[in-house]
Amino acid sequence: MEWQNFQEKQLEEEEMRVDMELGQFQNGGLFVKVMTDEQMELLRKQIAVYTMLCEQLAQMHKAFSVQHDITGMRFGNPYLDPLLTSGGQKITARQRWTPTPVQLQILERVYDECTGTPNKQKIQEITSELAQHGQISETNVYNWFQNRRARIKRKQSGGGSNMEESEADTHVESKNKNPESIQLFENSAARAEHIFSQSPDIGFEQLVGKMEGPGSYSPEWEVEGYSML
Amino acid sequence: MEWQNFQEKQLEEEEMRVDMELGQFQNGGLFVKVMTDEQMELLRKQIAVYTMLCEQLAQMHKAFSVQHDITGMRFGNPYLDPLLTSGGQKITARQRWTPTPVQLQILERVYDECTGTPNKQKIQEITSELAQHGQISETNVYNWFQNRRARIKRKQSGGGSNMEESEADTHVESKNKNPESIQLFENSAARAEHIFSQSPDIGFEQLVGKMEGPGSYSPEWEVEGYSML
DNA sequence: TATGTATGAATGAACG
DNA sequence: CGTTCATTCATACATA
Numbered sequence: 001m002e003w004q005n006f007q008e009k010q011l012e013e014e015e016m017r018v019d020m021e022l023g024q025f026q027n028g029g030l031f032v033k034v035m036t037d038e039q040m041e042l043l044r045k046q047i048a049v050y051t052m053l054c055e056q057l058a059q060m061h062k063a064f065s066v067q068h069d070i071t072g073m074r075f076g077n078p079y080l081d082p083l084l085t086s087g088g089q090k091i092t093a094r095q096r097w098t099p100t101p102v103q104l105q106i107l108e109r110v111y112d113e114c115t116g117t118p119n120k121q122k123i124q125e126i127t128s129e130l131a132q133h134g135q136i137s138e139t140n141v142y143n144w145f146q147n148r149r150a151r152i153k154r155k156q157s158g159g160g161s162n163m164e165e166s167e168a169d170t171h172v173e174s175k176n177k178n179p180e181s182i183q184l185f186e187n188s189a190a191r192a193e194h195i196f197s198q199s200p201d202i203g204f205e206q207l208v209g210k211m212e213g214p215g216s217y218s219p220e221w222e223v224e225g226y227s228m229l
Numbered sequence: 230m231e232w233q234n235f236q237e238k239q240l241e242e243e244e245m246r247v248d249m250e251l252g253q254f255q256n257g258g259l260f261v262k263v264m265t266d267e268q269m270e271l272l273r274k275q276i277a278v279y280t281m282l283c284e285q286l287a288q289m290h291k292a293f294s295v296q297h298d299i300t301g302m303r304f305g306n307p308y309l310d311p312l313l314t315s316g317g318q319k320i321t322a323r324q325r326w327t328p329t330p331v332q333l334q335i336l337e338r339v340y341d342e343c344t345g346t347p348n349k350q351k352i353q354e355i356t357s358e359l360a361q362h363g364q365i366s367e368t369n370v371y372n373w374f375q376n377r378r379a380r381i382k383r384k385q386s387g388g389g390s391n392m393e394e395s396e397a398d399t400h401v402e403s404k405n406k407n408p409e410s411i412q413l414f415e416n417s418a419a420r421a422e423h424i425f426s427q428s429p430d431i432g433f434e435q436l437v438g439k440m441e442g443p444g445s446y447s448p449e450w451e452v453e454g455y456s457m458l
Numbered sequence: 459t460a461t462g463t464a465t466g467a468a469t470g471a472a473c474g
Numbered sequence: 475c476g477t478t479c480a481t482t483c484a485t486a487c488a489t490a
Binding site (some may be wrong): 324325326327328368369372373375376380 | 468469470471472
């Protein structure tokens, strides 16, 4: 596309400019570039902004791509790609607590004992006990009980007849109950096609892939010795 | 919530590391950071990639925005649209309202401004404003404020120890075959979050705007002396 | 690697 | 209002 060339051109210019405007002098036998704290800070911010934008937009792209594929081939999986972490929830890679076997054991024991609602006091108690077996927070405990109760309940109610819409069958076809949304995305898909399909932009896909990848980014994404991000 | 704090913490650490690992010495009365040619080159590549991604994706975003209020909806969110769509019976119209990023932004702004419980009058006001960005009812707004207050409070009173350190010592995620690069990226996300403090989606439109703008970028978007774009 | 599942976490809504 | 429920999102992990 046109703007791609345009961009490359811009990039070239940019690189030159960077060279010229950064201080450049010798340090211990190496030629190095220098920048001030302020520049560094601004650079960081810019990159952060880029990162955020890219993440959000990459997800958008992903979502559309999925829809596109669907409309393009089959009518089976309207599974809408989950993203955004809702609200910000974002987007960021979130790390989550995982109970150790020991912790889990204790939790289940407590759960069986106390049939009622573990109040805040209880939570703290449990938490401190579990803390002896690994990192944990009250929130973790709280969530655990919440989830456990909810899931036990659901399993029982759904066991007999209609599984309703439990998350157990969240997968695949269960989401097919929302024709409208499909339609909506078909429109989107059309647009996406207009934008992307016309230009087999291989590089782009790869780049997006890098952003969505399971965490292993190509080495060339790291500036040796320090991280800008 | 919890993990946000965690991330911020990581961020701090990261910043320190950058400072420490970059060469740092005095130059003409200024303290400056230095980087080698290789580092510079890698940095350029990263930025080039980001730039390209952002521009392409911004284009897409723009294109879509013409037809749908893309930014006003969550991609995986099939809830609100069925109501707007003609034809098709909204089979099981979802019962749960989900704020769009825009709405969320507004809500948080209002929340920060107005201390105390918004009275009925206020609620209506807010609701009508939010209604311009998507389906919403007064009840939704009311609930949102209730929840927000309650959860903020709980988090504070809870005193809250959060996960602090990664669970590396807790349970181990053997999955992390690439700790370095992962961390690199997570930090970026954390940083972005830091910039937009708490509202990951805030400013997204504005940022995209800056990328599409008539060529004049806000001063703070430029690293003094040269532009990254 | 691709897909499915289990479950931690977030959050709108409802209850007392 | 504080607490709890219900639903959904996202990720760790298993499996093919």
